[in-house]
Amino acid sequence: MAGYGRDTVDGGEGADRIAIEFDAFVDTLTGGSGADVFEAYIGSGSYAASTISARDVITDFSAAEGDRISLGVTGGRLSGNNDYLLWFGAITTPGFSLVAGATLPDAPDPGFVSVSTWTNAGSTYLIIDNNSNGTLNDGDVVIEFQGSPTLAPSAFKAETFSAVVGSANADTWTGGAGADIYFGFGGDDVISGQDGADQLSGGAGNDTLNGGGGGDTLLGEAGDDILNGDDGADVLSGGLGADTLNGGAGGDTLYAGQMGMLGFADSLGSVNRLNGGEGDDTLYSSSGKDILDGGAGNDLLTVAYGEDTPGDIFNGGDGDDEIKATNVTMDGGAGVDKLWILTGNTVTGGAGADLFEARDNDFWRWGQYGFSVITDFNAADGDRIDLGAVGGYAVGSLVFRGAVTTANFAVSAGQRYGADDLGEGATQFWTWSTSDGTYLFADFDRNGVVSTQDMVVKFSNRAVIDAASFKEAYFTATLGTAAADTFTGVAAADVYYGMGGDDLIHGGGGADVLMGNAGADQIWGDDGADTILGGEGADTLDGGAGNDHIVGGAGNDLIHGGEGDDELFAGMDWSNGVNDVNAVDVIYGDAGNDMISGAAGARGEFHGGEGDDRIYASGDIFGDAGNDTIQLGDLSIAHGGDGDDLIHGGAGPAVIYGEAGADSIYGSFQGDTIYADIGDNYVYAGDGDDRIYLGELRAGENRRIYGLSGGNGDDTFILQAAQPTASSLSISGDYGFDTLDLSLAKTAVAVDLGLDQGQNTGMGNLALSGFEAVRGGDFGSVLKGDANANRLTGGAVSDTLSGGDGVDVLVGGGGDDVLDGGAGVDVAQYAGASSNYSWVIAADGSVSVKDLRGNAPEGSDGLRNVEVLRFSDRSTILSPLNVPAANETLFSSLLRTSVASAIEKGPLGDLALTMTGAISTQEALQLVVRAAGATTSVATLAYEFFTGKIPGDAGIDYLVSPTGPNPNNLNSAYYQSFNLENRYINFAVNLGKNGEGKEAFTAKYGALSLFDATKAAYKAIFGGTPTDEKTHALIDSRTDYFAYYGGDGANGIGTKAAMVGWLLAEAQKADLGVMVKSNDAWLTDLADGSAPFAVDILDPAKGYYRSDFIYSGA
Incomplete structure (x- = not known):
């Protein structure tokens, strides 16, 4: 085998195999003496690089001496698309030459590739029209044979050309005893296969195909064809046109139209006649008007591909037939x-x-x-x-x-x-x-x-x-009445329907089906695998022994599975699959490995009982004994009980008690409360601000916990008891601002957040990671922070708190504490108002703070490296903050107050402190833009929607600045008492119902229903129009909520304004849609002072709107 490039290969003596590479270089190949095979790989539609000018040359090919050409085909078909190779022989077209665009013999049908030769100037050229377009080009194969050898099908490896083709005229062809392949193409052909499993295709024209003996495949294709399967299990496909198909002897398969075609497999209106003949035949009608006759045997008559049309006739004939179709006349016949x-x-x-x-x-x-x-x-x-x-x-x-x-x-x-x-x-x-x-x-x-x-x-x-x-x-079934019925079953399987009334039903033995229907029914399955359906009403259902299937239905039901592996469903209406979301069912799985499912959206009480149960529900869930799997819905409380349980929170917050056993607990997507101990297997709190209580090791259990992780959110780990100290216990706060709470300690505690290894904390040997805050106990605490922003909190007696690097908050609590902020701007925080304390700054910068209240509950503290004193009413800056200029600019520009002012007074103090730390300008910008979503953006987004532009510089200062002329600014205590949604709603109602946006809003939205107004507002805010289903989901359960704030009825202009405010809040929280994203871009410019005021930020010409901000949310 030659390598890549221009090669010369000589096989020498012997029967050699020489590869033709098609590598865009001219290779010269000599077989030498012996019967050599020249091998080329040709795939359907593949690209061959050695073509026309860059073609390989074979110098000494001689079919008489046994040389052969192999094209890598199997059964005459190329790999890939399985196209057939067709031999066309010598090209005799006058003026033909090897130039791009020259006309080649064209294969008569898709699925065929023509192979031809051309002799000129002492060489014969083998030409393969690889892309079947009838034209010579660079997708084709050209090989030069020097010495002008005569090439015929016999010069190729056996079975290279297996198919025989007819012409465009009427051909008559008869095969031999073997398996023949013949394609008739044009004309009214007569094709006979004789013996063997033949494949015969008539092509266009009114053809007659005779299969002869063997299992033949006959394809009539276009035209009014006659197909005779004769002997053997044949497959006949009429194709387009009015065809007659005769299966003959054997179990034949007849298709009126095109076999394998999906839809419109025949000419509409064509009348096909399918006769199965003897044998167990399968006949398929098509989209024409067909007459099917199964004949003798057990036949299947049905519809193949495409919808059947009225007027077809299906006759089964003799035998036990099956007929399946629509819009037809069918007659089974005898049998x-x-x-x-x-x-x-x-x-x-x-x-x-x-x-x-x-x-x-x-x-x-x-x-x-x-x-x-x-x-x-x-x-x-x-x-x-x-x-x-x-x-x-x-x-x-x-x-x-x-x-x-x-x-x-x-x-x-x-x-x-x-x-x-x-x-x-x-x-x-x-x-x-x-x-x-x-x-x-x-x-x-x-x-x-x-x-x-x-x-x-x-x-x-x-x-x-x-x-x-x-x-x-x-x-x-035995039916009850509208009154109260009593049924008692027997040992066999019974079926009872109570219908109306408060029924009493006992199934007895057997696999019973028992339904109460309407009324407060009492149903006992007793022995056997029973199906019990409570129906409407407050039912009492008991499966008894056996693997029962019980559905409570509508109403507050009491369900007992009894013994066995039961399936118990709360709140579902069996007949229509609808859940009763108002049902409050109580379910006991009892003995056995039960599956218990609560209704979606409903709440109840669910007890697994003995066994390894699976519980999927919302409400109060008790796994009880066994290794249970519990999947919680929203707002659920789960008790794992005994056993090694697996508990998963749902979408909403949950309270989870692992209890005895090696439990694995996974929290929800919101803030959970989790009770675990180190005898459990794993705790991962998940998203949300979680509280994880770690209790003492239960009697009889061994320490085995493999992971304690808070997940995303600001989590708090509360150690309820000291943990064994033989080896360190790893606890990870993960992402967020996480707190280790040792406030329940009975001895002094010590924690250093800068250590990356186990440390004896007084509550156990703990290896801590991902914690930013520590709360000490009431017996003295020594707490040290790390390089990050920390919050260290002491207890009731004297503590020593050291912040280390970063912006730290130190809370000494009771006793005479020693607080050292370390590097960075640090805060000492006190519980009382500033008038309750005195402080003195010494020459060395240290500070003494004394509690002046009776009994001095917070003692006298000594402070070093502390820059800010924070009290309940205000903060005092003790020394210059050295805020980076860029951070000061973006903070004051976006939030309309200085960093120092925010620290001294207002809800932005913690954010302002971060501006003094070691964060980049980009990080600071992201934090401030996020904070602006609850202040500045409330004003800018509301004004953009209702007035078509954001406010001017003075307007934003009036609406937002805590030091400006408006006492009810968005940073004031008044607005800070609102949650985010209500801030936006309040602003929207003030503008859209009562303020300067009233006229424009009324003109556009006043005549619309709340539904249509919501669709229009959603498009304005998000950029895409929601579906009706999405719109209903947005407002159907909130209309009264909007109307309450709007104050003028379900379709009032105030209600619609409240709806707009809520949509703006949701867009801001999710950071989605054209309005919020454009506002973010404007705020970014505002941070460096380059943003214009009183501008329409949705006007593409202003540079803040982009089409990729559009969000449909459908």
């Missing part, structure tokens, strides 16, 4: 046939005890195509109706009601079957007789009226239809 009723059919069973198939999902289109008509049903002759597994319901849920009782009844949607409807607890079957026939109805959607979801069948011979007309004893 025990299975005929699918479906829709729009005229069905005749013929002689024999026939089975008429009726399944609920097969009738949903009868309103469009009409119901089916059965002409000769006769139960006395053995005919039966087969319902199969109707709708997935147990057979006991089927009830035969007999004749329709509604006066002036008609077969039309909306007609009620009877006045005494049983409700949604059962699928009811009704009959209705008229002068022209008998009708059978099955109320599959269980709504008591005729609908397109129901089964409707007409029996034109006025057959008598009753419970005995069906294949099985489907109708075994």
